Amino acid sequence: MTFPSDNTPGNTPDEPLPLSKTKKKKMAENLQKLGEDLSLLSVSQLELLALDPDLFKALVQAKSITANVAARRHRQYIGTLMRQMDPEPILAALEQLKAAPTGLYRPKPEIDPQTDKASQALLDRLLAWDDDTMETILSAAPDMDRQQLRQLIRNANKDISRQEKNSKFLKALKKIIIQFNKL
Template structure:
């Protein structure tokens, strides 16, 4: 068996398999960029040619054209430094995770308000600027709508009111 000197291994070009894995990782990163909104993309610090390529992908409707554009995005990604892009995507994912947590917290508050009359007092103590009369009216209407099997218009309005108070 031939033993390799570690120094010579460092100077060898990456294997074909490694190059393929690297290209696939860049394409996956590019694919993730295509899933973002235009506002999110424009807030990111992306190379101009990459931003244009991703925005163009989002406008395309033809499957074969989308495939070609995704290949082009992968090619453009080869010239870009992926680290800052990965960091920015991680920050965006974090924002969406915190937004989801906030949404679920508001949903729990709404459910508590609809089930427990004492929860209104808790909400008002935590959010003194809230309109108690409007909240109580929306709770009564939401309960009545649920009882009659009507669309939850007041429940949605209550959620909007809670979100604004937060």
């Protein structure tokens, strides 16, 4: 019978404890999130960051992927590439890009809460089959088909009753409302 020696990892105060599985997962999630943030930058902004060629190529490719499952898989791939490199130089370069006075880094504009509330109120009225709201939208956009708008409202209401989170009909209605608000 053998006993473990006292110099096993974790028994001496000089040796750091190994990372727990939870901490490793959290670090991987943070790196994947950083990769997602990087994928929102333009190609010219990415070139300024002096990234690894494989990571740069993956970030540029991420812009053209539209399918949800493929995009999720590609984000995981970017996360894998991020784990293979040191994120500190990337974070430092990103901070320099944000601090650049030339306006190279432009974050997405914040949504005006009043406009967002107005859009939501308009959407609620459409979903409640308010004829006046429907006529207002149809008069502002003469190329829109009345039957198509009614079908979108009907299908969006069905998806809401089914409690579907990613309703393409609801997204289409929101897109119409955003275009209407721009007019």
